[in-house]
Amino acid sequence: MNLNEHIVMERIKDDLLDSYDEELELEFDDHFGDGLAAGDRDARALEERRLARRVYFKELFRLQTELVKLQDWVADSGHKVVVIFEGRDAAGKGGVIKRITQRLNPRICRIAALPAPNERERTQWYFQRYVSHLPAAGEIVLFDRSWYNRAGVERVMGFCSDDEYHEFFQTVPDFERMLTRSGIQVIKYWFSISDDEQYSRFLSRVHDPLKQWKLSPMDLESRRRWEQYTKAKEIMLARTHIDEAPWWVVEAVNKKKARLNCISHLLSQIPYQDVSRPLIELPARENNADYIRQPVPKDMFIPELF
Numbered sequence: 001m002n003l004n005e006h007i008v009m010e011r012i013k014d015d016l017l018d019s020y021d022e023e024l025e026l027e028f029d030d031h032f033g034d035g036l037a038a039g040d041r042d043a044r045a046l047e048e049r050r051l052a053r054r055v056y057f058k059e060l061f062r063l064q065t066e067l068v069k070l071q072d073w074v075a076d077s078g079h080k081v082v083v084i085f086e087g088r089d090a091a092g093k094g095g096v097i098k099r100i101t102q103r104l105n106p107r108i109c110r111i112a113a114l115p116a117p118n119e120r121e122r123t124q125w126y127f128q129r130y131v132s133h134l135p136a137a138g139e140i141v142l143f144d145r146s147w148y149n150r151a152g153v154e155r156v157m158g159f160c161s162d163d164e165y166h167e168f169f170q171t172v173p174d175f176e177r178m179l180t181r182s183g184i185q186v187i188k189y190w191f192s193i194s195d196d197e198q199y200s201r202f203l204s205r206v207h208d209p210l211k212q213w214k215l216s217p218m219d220l221e222s223r224r225r226w227e228q229y230t231k232a233k234e235i236m237l238a239r240t241h242i243d244e245a246p247w248w249v250v251e252a253v254n255k256k257k258a259r260l261n262c263i264s265h266l267l268s269q270i271p272y273q274d275v276s277r278p279l280i281e282l283p284a285r286e287n288n289a290d291y292i293r294q295p296v297p298k299d300m301f302i303p304e305l306f
Contacts, residue, residue, distance in 0.1 A: 056256045063263045064103045071104050073272035078137035080184045084146045087191030089219045090201040092252045096259050097142050113144035127175055151236040156228045169239045176245040186245035187269050189262060191252040195226060
């Protein structure tokens, strides 16, 4: 290997390490206090935790490699996928979605996280604003909450009438069957956490200034109405668990296990295969003798503080 090849390989290695650092940054957000509490643990427990983290990262990168293969197959085959993520506040839906999309092309795999409906949208057919976000051929759409808002937060918080609530249950099975008949695969996940775990995660958000933005007045009210949300969830799962689009429950008390289990299950639901790609060769850069690169004025550069 000559000097130039060695420099290129080192740059490739640095780029790979940088991409892995993205995941480490996400993990740092989830486990800010791990190192601080280490002094209170014995050496064996700490080593077991480090081993578990190594296993987690190894498996996560393996699954993300498979997700890239899945993405290539979806784009090549024209398959259409909708994945719905539902669950209580702080159940970990966003963390899983981040790990799924982290290494994928946002033009193929995109997130639909709709805000509360505006005045105009409230007068529309309930499903209308969701329809515009459905995938075309060769696309995957991840719904970070979905039309099931009506069966959950809208029901519990009184944002819909009884008639609208009952009409939803009459309509949604047919709506999802219509989607599947049109060639859209619908996969639905419910993230399940315990009362104690939600309380712990809410406390973490209260005391962490980097996470306080995640706590809305609606989240706090959902904490008070835990039992009402439980009843609403039980009715929702019972009435919308259909053969064409069944519900899958993710045990999410352990965030890392929930991510790996959910991604692994998602991969198992789609019949993807390796897509052969032609060998890529980088073309040589053209060099024109009459081209002179113009200098950029120094006052246009941002300060180099680091």
